[in-house]
Amino acid sequence: MKVVRIFFVTLQLITKTQFTIMITIKNENGVYVASFEGRLDAPAAQKALDELEPLLANADKEIVLDCTNLEYISSPGLRLFLRLRKEVANKGGKISILNINNEVKDVFVLTGFDEFFDFNNG
Amino acid sequence: MRETESASIVKRLEAVICEQWDCDALTDYGSDVTYKYSGVAKRICYFHLLFESLGIKPGDKVAICDKNSSNWAIAMLAVLTYHAVAVPLLPDYSKEQLKMLCEHCDAKFMIASYRLANLWPEGKCPMYMIDIGDLLAMSPSIYTDEVEDKAYALFAKRYPNGFTKEHVHFEAENPDDLMILSYTSGSTGNPKGVMLPWRSLQSNMQFAANALPCEKGMRAFLILPMAHMFGFAFDFLYGVTCGAHLFILTKIPAPKVILEAFATIRPNYFLCVPLVMEKIINAKVIPILKKPVMKVLFKIPGIHQLICRQIRQQLTIALGGNFYEVIMGGAALSKEVERILRMVGFRFTIGYGMTECGPIITYSDWKEHRPGSCGKAALNMEVKVDSPDPMNIPGEIITKGPNMMRGYYKNEEATKSTIDEDGWLHTGDLAVVDKDGFFFIRGRKKNMLLGSNGQNIYPEEAEDQVVSHSIFEECVVVQREGKLVALVYVSDMMLRKLGTTREELDLEAIRRDVNLHLPNYCQLSKMEQRDEEFVKTPKKSIRRFLYK
Numbered sequence: 001m002k003v004v005r006i007f008f009v010t011l012q013l014i015t016k017t018q019f020t021i022m023i024t025i026k027n028e029n030g031v032y033v034a035s036f037e038g039r040l041d042a043p044a045a046q047k048a049l050d051e052l053e054p055l056l057a058n059a060d061k062e063i064v065l066d067c068t069n070l071e072y073i074s075s076p077g078l079r080l081f082l083r084l085r086k087e088v089a090n091k092g093g094k095i096s097i098l099n100i101n102n103e104v105k106d107v108f109v110l111t112g113f114d115e116f117f118d119f120n121n122g
Numbered sequence: 123m124r125e126t127e128s129a130s131i132v133k134r135l136e137a138v139i140c141e142q143w144d145c146d147a148l149t150d151y152g153s154d155v156t157y158k159y160s161g162v163a164k165r166i167c168y169f170h171l172l173f174e175s176l177g178i179k180p181g182d183k184v185a186i187c188d189k190n191s192s193n194w195a196i197a198m199l200a201v202l203t204y205h206a207v208a209v210p211l212l213p214d215y216s217k218e219q220l221k222m223l224c225e226h227c228d229a230k231f232m233i234a235s236y237r238l239a240n241l242w243p244e245g246k247c248p249m250y251m252i253d254i255g256d257l258l259a260m261s262p263s264i265y266t267d268e269v270e271d272k273a274y275a276l277f278a279k280r281y282p283n284g285f286t287k288e289h290v291h292f293e294a295e296n297p298d299d300l301m302i303l304s305y306t307s308g309s310t311g312n313p314k315g316v317m318l319p320w321r322s323l324q325s326n327m328q329f330a331a332n333a334l335p336c337e338k339g340m341r342a343f344l345i346l347p348m349a350h351m352f353g354f355a356f357d358f359l360y361g362v363t364c365g366a367h368l369f370i371l372t373k374i375p376a377p378k379v380i381l382e383a384f385a386t387i388r389p390n391y392f393l394c395v396p397l398v399m400e401k402i403i404n405a406k407v408i409p410i411l412k413k414p415v416m417k418v419l420f421k422i423p424g425i426h427q428l429i430c431r432q433i434r435q436q437l438t439i440a441l442g443g444n445f446y447e448v449i450m451g452g453a454a455l456s457k458e459v460e461r462i463l464r465m466v467g468f469r470f471t472i473g474y475g476m477t478e479c480g481p482i483i484t485y486s487d488w489k490e491h492r493p494g495s496c497g498k499a500a501l502n503m504e505v506k507v508d509s510p511d512p513m514n515i516p517g518e519i520i521t522k523g524p525n526m527m528r529g530y531y532k533n534e535e536a537t538k539s540t541i542d543e544d545g546w547l548h549t550g551d552l553a554v555v556d557k558d559g560f561f562f563i564r565g566r567k568k569n570m571l572l573g574s575n576g577q578n579i580y581p582e583e584a585e586d587q588v589v590s591h592s593i594f595e596e597c598v599v600v601q602r603e604g605k606l607v608a609l610v611y612v613s614d615m616m617l618r619k620l621g622t623t624r625e626e627l628d629l630e631a632i633r634r635d636v637n638l639h640l641p642n643y644c645q646l647s648k649m650e651q652r653d654e655e656f657v658k659t660p661k662k663s664i665r666r667f668l669y670k
Contacts, residue, residue, distance in 0.1 A: 041267050042266050042267050074259075074266065074267045074270045074271075075258035075259040075266060075270060076258075076259070076266070078256075078258055079256060079258050082256055089154065103274075103278070106274065106277060106278060107274055109164065109284060109285065110164065110167070110168050110171070110273070110274065110277045110285070111164075111165070111168050111257070111258065112157075112161050112164045112165045112168065112257075115161055
């Protein structure tokens with residue numbers, strides 16, 4: 001397993017300094033695995049877009065969004081996932097979501113976006 | 123079942139969603155995304171939870187502003203099933219006009235393109251905005267998260283084991299409640315908000331059920347703007363309450379795109395404005411008819427019928443071959459194109475209506491359609507010509523019935539001048555009616571000109587002849603010092619196609635040729651060429667009042 005790049009995204013909430021999400025991207029035998037840890041809320045999603053640039057650039061490959069430690073997502077976070085999905089669809093890659101918890105899955109179901117992703121449990 | 127439920131559009135939607143749960147509902151033509159009825163239901167549920175979280179109540183106004191798309195349809199269904207008042211706004215309005223209309227209608231929630239995110243200066247947006255592109259909150263903020271948190275919590279509480287078709291439940295609407303606030307685009311002035319109660323659309327749906335096919339899983343191809351009542355009522359609302367699979371064109375309806383779509387979709391019914399059929403006829407049929415050999419063949423007994431049958435078959439196949447009839451409305455059909463369609467025996471008809479009637483006023487099935495007519499009084503509607511001799515002297519079309527609006531929003535004066543004390547709605551259109559009740563429109567009352575000998579002149583008649591018998595694509599006939607002047611426009615594309623320029627056109631020769639097709643009292647004394655197209659309303663009618 002080769003670690004290509006590791007991001008520690010420190011984001012500030014409007015209400016003062018708090019780490020909301022950490023994104024780590026690894027290349028595991030040609031499969032890009034992005035691990036999310038924390039809350040992907042509105043302010044976090046704005047910053048996270050820049051950090052996910054390597055995934056957009058490799059949207060012709062297989063991408064796994066590891067949500068094992070993703071605690072929360074709101075619409076800007078969903079939009080980020082959708083953008084990845086769209087890029088992957090355009091470039092002929094493959095995308096799936098790994099180990100999503102029930103609360104976060106509910107958000108995908110409620111907004112109807114569960115239909116756009118493959119969900120796997122590792 | 124209660125009487126209000128039997129006619130209820132919302133209960134009908136509820137039933138269709140459950141019956142068609144696993145069937146395709148909405149597809150943006152050319153995209154890879156198709157929503158099933160189950161997916162539509164889930165998104166409706168999400169909207170309802172957002173509305174609740176924001177404290178939006180039934181009767182509050184929700185503006186939906188964008189071009190046609192599946193997401194537009196979902197947003198509209200969510201608003202209607204919540205019993206909020208939908209305010210469909212065509213995206214062609216300028217940003218300033220949109221802002222003005224949103225404020226005029228007191229919208230509490232807006233569903234629109236992200237391009238309108240900054241319609242109000244930072245922090246001054248008076249409402250929650252959803253991006254129609256993905257049906258997610260428009261601008262990221264803590265406020266967005268708070269509203270969504272409430273919606274997520276409501277979802278977890280109400281549907282702990284997920285959302286299924288057993289959870290689909292909408293209350294029946296009250297027919298007298300306001301359903302739609304539709305802004306007419308104002309070819310003669312400022313937009314007016316037409317208040318349509320549920321009763322109007324219930325009656326229009328009843329009409330459609332008698333006139334159009336209704337089979338679950340049937341396919342419809344939507345090219346009319348759904349924000350316009352013609353497209354809204356019969357393409358969108360009727361289609362979805364029948365459980366149809368709606369294919370929505372999100373691009374400009376160019377003939378090439380439309381014909382490709384017909385071949386794959388093969389719709390069961392098709393509605394359009396006359397311009398679409400005119401373009402198809404101009405592209406597919408007129409070049410055949412203009413061939414010199416055709417003129418000879420048409421004179422041979424029996425061959426004429428054979429050619430007409432062949433053209434009819436080709437035209438029917440080009441439109442998918444699966445439709446009952448093509449229904450046109452929204453404008454007058456060119457007389458020349460109507461003549462050709464009738465000559466070949468094509469299944470088409472022309473209806474008449476207006477936003478104020480949600481929209482239908484007159485219609486007849488293609489089998490009984492009469493040339494130049496827009497049909498007879500539609501189901502549930504009383505229609506007459508206000509004239510001392512309605513069969514010979516044109517008078518204003520007036521109508522009464524459940525399709526009628528309540529009035530114009532915040533505009534009592536306009537309401538009073540449109541609906542008289544006896545409850546008749548004055549359409550502003552002039553017509554005659556034949557002994558069998560078929561109406562023949564002559565033109566708009568406010569456009570009518572008075573000839574030098576006292577003869578009424580309907581500029582629309584002359585304009586139709588100019589467009590039918592010249593290369594000009596747009597025309598407005600005006601009166602100057604008692605004489606008729608045709609203001610005309612031809613596009614650069616057409617000029618290139620013909621290998622000519624504006625300067626090379628012999629306007630005098632064209633004028634003389636057109637005059638051969640016009641009655642004496644309607645002769646054109648001059649043609650004036652414009653180098654840019656006429657200014658139009660968002661519904662693509664020419665703003666005539668700008669031209670003198």
